[in-house]
Amino acid sequence: MAYDKFNKLTSSAVPLPIENVDTDQIIPARFLKATERKGFGDNLFRDWRYNADDSPKKDFVLNNPIYKGSILVGGKNFGSGSSREHAAWAVYDYGFRCVVSSFFADIFRNNCLNIGVLPVQVSPEFLHKIFTAIEGNPNTELEVDLPEQTITILATGEKESFEINDYKKSNMLNGFDDIDYLLNIKDQISEFAKDTPL
Amino acid sequence: MNSKKTLFDKVWDSHVVQHIENGPDVLFIDRHMVHEVTSPVAFLGLKDRGIKVLHPEKTFATADHNTPTINQHLPVEDPLSANQLKALEENSREYGISYWGLGHEKNGIVHVVGPEYGITQPGATIVCGDSHTSTHGAFGAIAFGIGTSEVEMVLATQCIMQAKPKSMRINVEGSLSLGVTPKDVALYIISQLTTSGATGYFVEYAGQVFRDMTMEGRMTVCNLSIEMGARGGMIAPDEKTFNYVKGREFAPKGAALDKAMAYWETLYTDEGAQFDKEITFDAANIEPMITYGTNPGMGIGISNNIPIASAVEGGVATYQKSLQYMAFNEGDQMMGKDIDFVFLGSCTNGRIEDFRAFTSIVKGRKKADNVTAWLVPGSHQVEKAIKEEGLLDTLHEAGFELREPGCSACLAMNDDKIPAGKYAVSTSNRNFEGRQGPGSRTLLASPLVAAAAAVTGKVTDPRELMEIETV
Numbered sequence: 001m002a003y004d005k006f007n008k009l010t011s012s013a014v015p016l017p018i019e020n021v022d023t024d025q026i027i028p029a030r031f032l033k034a035t036e037r038k039g040f041g042d043n044l045f046r047d048w049r050y051n052a053d054d055s056p057k058k059d060f061v062l063n064n065p066i067y068k069g070s071i072l073v074g075g076k077n078f079g080s081g082s083s084r085e086h087a088a089w090a091v092y093d094y095g096f097r098c099v100v101s102s103f104f105a106d107i108f109r110n111n112c113l114n115i116g117v118l119p120v121q122v123s124p125e126f127l128h129k130i131f132t133a134i135e136g137n138p139n140t141e142l143e144v145d146l147p148e149q150t151i152t153i154l155a156t157g158e159k160e161s162f163e164i165n166d167y168k169k170s171n172m173l174n175g176f177d178d179i180d181y182l183l184n185i186k187d188q189i190s191e192f193a194k195d196t197p198l
Numbered sequence: 199m200n201s202k203k204t205l206f207d208k209v210w211d212s213h214v215v216q217h218i219e220n221g222p223d224v225l226f227i228d229r230h231m232v233h234e235v236t237s238p239v240a241f242l243g244l245k246d247r248g249i250k251v252l253h254p255e256k257t258f259a260t261a262d263h264n265t266p267t268i269n270q271h272l273p274v275e276d277p278l279s280a281n282q283l284k285a286l287e288e289n290s291r292e293y294g295i296s297y298w299g300l301g302h303e304k305n306g307i308v309h310v311v312g313p314e315y316g317i318t319q320p321g322a323t324i325v326c327g328d329s330h331t332s333t334h335g336a337f338g339a340i341a342f343g344i345g346t347s348e349v350e351m352v353l354a355t356q357c358i359m360q361a362k363p364k365s366m367r368i369n370v371e372g373s374l375s376l377g378v379t380p381k382d383v384a385l386y387i388i389s390q391l392t393t394s395g396a397t398g399y400f401v402e403y404a405g406q407v408f409r410d411m412t413m414e415g416r417m418t419v420c421n422l423s424i425e426m427g428a429r430g431g432m433i434a435p436d437e438k439t440f441n442y443v444k445g446r447e448f449a450p451k452g453a454a455l456d457k458a459m460a461y462w463e464t465l466y467t468d469e470g471a472q473f474d475k476e477i478t479f480d481a482a483n484i485e486p487m488i489t490y491g492t493n494p495g496m497g498i499g500i501s502n503n504i505p506i507a508s509a510v511e512g513g514v515a516t517y518q519k520s521l522q523y524m525a526f527n528e529g530d531q532m533m534g535k536d537i538d539f540v541f542l543g544s545c546t547n548g549r550i551e552d553f554r555a556f557t558s559i560v561k562g563r564k565k566a567d568n569v570t571a572w573l574v575p576g577s578h579q580v581e582k583a584i585k586e587e588g589l590l591d592t593l594h595e596a597g598f599e600l601r602e603p604g605c606s607a608c609l610a611m612n613d614d615k616i617p618a619g620k621y622a623v624s625t626s627n628r629n630f631e632g633r634q635g636p637g638s639r640t641l642l643a644s645p646l647v648a649a650a651a652a653v654t655g656k657v658t659d660p661r662e663l664m665e666i667e668t669v
């Protein structure tokens with residue numbers, strides 16, 4: 001699935017200072033019944049966001065108009081649980097292009113990278129700084145610079161670098177996905193397949 | 199450089215098609231399991247690109263996630279589920295993939311049927327769009343869950359791009375005491391490591407406890423690897439493993455078996471091989487476990503009290519939010535808490551051994567009136583064995599019914615939803631908020647603990663009921 005190229009993103013951010021946010025919260029299983037990849041943003045954090053009668057829960061951050069932007073900042077161990085890529089689709093479809101946390105679950109991180117959402121892992125201290133900055137001023141802007149691999153709190157100039165492997169980085173910069181790469185080395189794969197023992 | 203290799207290294211390295219500098223490895227996949235929920239968009243992707251499934255003979259599809267567990271002979275009522283099932287059936291036909299739909303004798307939960315039919319083999323790389331694919335690691339396979347884009351990749355190229363994870367060995371030495379099951383071993387390890395304690399690692403389980411374990415037990419343990427954040431878990435294959443696999447429908451036969459055996463017998467960690475992390479536990483410290491919170495790491499020995507917030511590591515606010523959801527208090531005793539539902543099933547504990555364990559406790563007793571029990575076999579083959587071994591009669595006498603196979607209340611995509619505010623003792627794998635239905639409250643436990651709860655209507659130490667038997 002091709003997606004928009006990612007280079008530099010400057011935006012205010014939506015804070016979700018909760019740990020162990022699992023994919024069942026990001027998108028509950030009952031919304032996984034689509035056969036197309038559309039409309040998942042409406043059900044992002046469904047059960048935290050809406051009451052059983054579909055009225056919005058006022059105290060949930062996505063229902064609070066003072067927080068907006070295309071960066072989601074979450075607590076430690078973000079995206080644990082199921083392998084559903086729908087969780088990453090929901091994040092993307094809602095309008096987030098970047099998720100910041102001090103720790104990501106593996107599969108969720110992979111899924112994000114495959115569909116054009118940049119997971120940015122920062123130190124617990126820096127995460128705390130971001131939360132504090134947003135708490136002080138909801139319009140606080142963050143700058144995520146993929147070529148430089150840095151994230152900056154613009155108001156204070158505080159900056160940290162983040163890790164991403166060269167291959168994934170170039171994919172994100174160009175809007176490529178892994179399938180494009182694999183299709184290009186198909187002959188090599190077929191050669192390899194001949195010798196597998198199983 | 200140390201030339202000694204871990205089991206994981208051996209399997210991984212032999213499947214690397216290409217290594218990308220400062221990037222992932224291109225890993226060849228031997229077996230791909232597909233189900234209705236995470237595959238439709240992947241097939242759409244293939245169509246958009248106008249390409250075929252590269253190795254349909256290495257791909258197996260079953261319907262399990264959203265299927266009903268009663269009246270499977272009738273059309274599926276929920277139109278959205280019916281639509282996904284239809285899509286899987288059509289895609290399987292179009293691309294020439296074996297498809298075991300509702301009513302098919304081989305139908306069942308993807309991680310239960312894989313081993314049953316010999317699709318799961320030692321030393322294989324196995325993926326599926328479901329995180330509990332780690333189950334297959336019980337056979338010494340590298341097995342892990344993938345996202346839908348990756349499902350598309352494997353369909354198109356039989357490969358996946360993955361950075362090699364770090365390695366961890368978890369040893370459990372000694373032997374398990376009465377009433378302590380593989381599920382308890384796994385819940386104990388997760389409670390010690392937390393749900394992110396093994397993130398970035400691939401785990402090998404070693405030690406006496408796992409050597410003694412049946413294949414079913416090993417599957418339960420490997421299944422839960424993902425709940426400590428690990429990509430997967432594996433156990434070195436031994437005679438037990440080989441005997442389990444041999445003769446099954448999709449297992450190699452004749453000369454192919456000889457070739458496979460030659461490979462399988464190399465599958466162990468060399469003495470002196472290095473792990474990035476190694477942990478050892480003593481089996482004597484493990485008792486029947488139960489969870490009290492909203493992630494699988496929030497588990498305790500059943501006779502213990504819920505920890506107080508100040509004693510837990512990490513976020514107190516997150517911890518309190520979790521207890522609030524469960525309507526439990528710090529310091530509460532778990533034993534004696536009233537429960538409403540019991541769920542026996544899932545790819546964690548939906549195999550024949552789990553039904554034997556459950557039946558051993560309820561035998562000669564009666565289901566508690568306040569309990570609704572859902573007993574869901576992991577596959578038709580399990581269902582058949584339950585009947586053939588006479589377990590069904592015993593269950594009926596005790597007031598229990600058997601449902602038809604599927605994932606059921608494990609993720610509650612079908613009608614098997616635990617109602618809001620109700621407590622369920624579940625043998626499945628996740629106790630996340632709303633996992634078993636909006637507002638549901640899940641206590642994860644072994645089939646023995648589930649059975650004890652089912653006949654007493656409250657959280658009960660199964661050993662109390664077992665001791666009576668041995669007197």
Ligand code: SF4
Pocket residue numbers: 262263307308309328329330544545546604605606608609626627
């Ligand atoms: S039983 Fe649960 S964990 Fe297992 S495959 Fe089904 S949904 Fe996934």
